[in-house]
Amino acid sequence: APHLQSYKDRAEKHTNPAARALLRCMDAKKSNLAVSVDVTRTKDFFDIIETVAPYVCLIKTHVDILEDWEPSVTAKLQELSRMHDFLIFEDRKFADIGNTVALQYSSGIHKISDWAHIVNAHPVPGPSVITGLASVGMKSKEERGVLLLAEMSTKGALTTGSYTTDAVRMARQHREFIIGFIAQRRMEGIGASATDNIADEDFLILAPGVGLDAKGDAMGQQYRTPAEVVTECGCDVIIVGRGIIGTGRNIDAEEVKRQAQRYQSAGWEAYENRVTK
Numbered sequence: 001a002p003h004l005q006s007y008k009d010r011a012e013k014h015t016n017p018a019a020r021a022l023l024r025c026m027d028a029k030k031s032n033l034a035v036s037v038d039v040t041r042t043k044d045f046f047d048i049i050e051t052v053a054p055y056v057c058l059i060k061t062h063v064d065i066l067e068d069w070e071p072s073v074t075a076k077l078q079e080l081s082r083m084h085d086f087l088i089f090e091d092r093k094f095a096d097i098g099n100t101v102a103l104q105y106s107s108g109i110h111k112i113s114d115w116a117h118i119v120n121a122h123p124v125p126g127p128s129v130i131t132g133l134a135s136v137g138m139k140s141k142e143e144r145g146v147l148l149l150a151e152m153s154t155k156g157a158l159t160t161g162s163y164t165t166d167a168v169r170m171a172r173q174h175r176e177f178i179i180g181f182i183a184q185r186r187m188e189g190i191g192a193s194a195t196d197n198i199a200d201e202d203f204l205i206l207a208p209g210v211g212l213d214a215k216g217d218a219m220g221q222q223y224r225t226p227a228e229v230v231t232e233c234g235c236d237v238i239i240v241g242r243g244i245i246g247t248g249r250n251i252d253a254e255e256v257k258r259q260a261q262r263y264q265s266a267g268w269e270a271y272e273n274r275v276t277k
């Protein structure tokens, strides 16, 4: 099972360049931490990224919430990604017909496919959402991969049962481009038929809803600890927003740094407790 193997070994076997780059970075930096930089001002956005950069494998963005976004933002983000060795995940949650998601991915003011190594998509439209994104991402000369949202972290989410199973089946048909899932547990083998070759299946599982102090927020978010998520449930990357950045207002760089270090250690320890030595 992939979650018993080291990130390093998995990096060598993975077929998608973005997945390989992420696993290599995780191994090199000893970090399975993704920080979700959910703030509305560009200055706060970069202050946080520069503070947490040494401790993360991935920076997760919602560029559409930046009130003073301008094209130089994504240029600077790419520069920081190269300088500090982290990948960029734009949490765009595509969920439309193939033609529309291809345009949303490549065009508009944000031109996401130009700078985001990883994006995510809801499987709700069916395989056409993958075909649409692949028509852009698979043509790129850069490392590009997509995560399907197989499960959500919120109370009452509809992403359960056959919805999750069918999401895994969709991913299995596009393993060169779908590198894994936003989910709460491992997904290999789910919904597989006897003819599917699942022996070498390795989906990256990126888990949001991670917190060491709070159990949830006032709007349905639910938190589990890195140990629950990584050691018990086998997820690969912990995605942490407010546990590290606080409310996103009045950013205290020292506190952000302290929390980033704390989550990096907790995530890495949870991983070391799980892999076969």
Ligand code: 6AU
Pocket: 036, 038, 091, 120, 149, 151, 152, 153, 154, 182, 208, 209, 210, 221, 239, 240, 241, 242, 243
């Ligand atoms: O740690 P938080 O609660 O401050 O932030 C969690 C981040 C937010 C959400 O948009 C995102 O993770 N998220 C996602 C993603 C990553 O796709 C899915 C989900 O089910 N729950 C969730 O919180 O930026």
